[in-house]
Amino acid sequence: MEIKKIAKDVLKKKELKNLNEKFAEEKIIIFLKENPKIKKKLEDADEKTLHKKKEYKELIKEIRNQLRILYGVFITNDYSKREKYLEELKEDPSLDNHKKILLCHRSSIERIDDYEEIYKKIFSITGKPKKVLDLACGLNPISYIFMNCKPEYFASDLSKKDMDFLQKYFDIMKIKGKTKDLDLVKDYEELKEISKDVNITFLFKALDSLETIKKNITKEIMPNIKSKHIIVSFPTASIGGRKKIKKEKRNWFEKLIKKSFSLEHSFETKNEFFYVIKVDR
């Protein structure tokens, strides 16, 4: 049984195809460790008919489900058009052409009308940054056009292909920008070095899903961020805006800030709640 082949199978779904194979492989290995009976059945199966076994189908379904919750669910049907839109932006870097790309990711769709106001509010408290770090960034770096300043930018998220796309954007726009694929659940130690000369770190709508993967991971991630400010946001409605998310769901985070950080400001937009956090050192 080849884990690499299984990972390739898992990533055949349109909304998952840009994820790193290695990331899928790690999830498969964990699943098989936690389900030794399934592992044994698959190991004993004939390689040629493996994919027909009910245990194999169960494994593929479970891993796809995990990856969908943390990545695939944010990918719109138009996500693959972003390359074409970037070509258009190269010819004409207008606001409309930026918006077309931002509308390819569900998280940026939800704040498309609020971007200007959000950055204005944040920078009125923190000052305009010279360098920004955007973690679990999705397509948010494309909102650079709304910032009304020209910071250096370091963007990171799970997928190398997605980071290559953002690097192309930075190069086209001549933004001093870098990208790196990082899994915040395990690569958080790297943040110390990456964030050392950064003014503001964005952690937009990321912590709630990271916490579902590993409880208390926020307590590991935040102390490794060395910027003076960290802006953390949470959605206040479910994807698509159908259901309100109660503010009590953020109690754990407010407790954590009280204990280890100082909250400089908080504000709310249509469907997102922002914390402007100052890191005391």
Ligand SMILES: C[S@@+](CC[C@H](N)C(=O)[O-])C[C@H]1O[C@@H](n2cnc3c(N)ncnc32)[C@H](O)[C@@H]1O
């Ligand atoms: C709700 S989206 C937010 C995207 C972006 N921050 C925004 O608000 O526009 C959550 C993001 O977290 C990323 N993500 C999920 N698990 C991650 C992990 N372990 N490490 C890094 N990023 C992760 C997803 O790929 C996705 O882009």
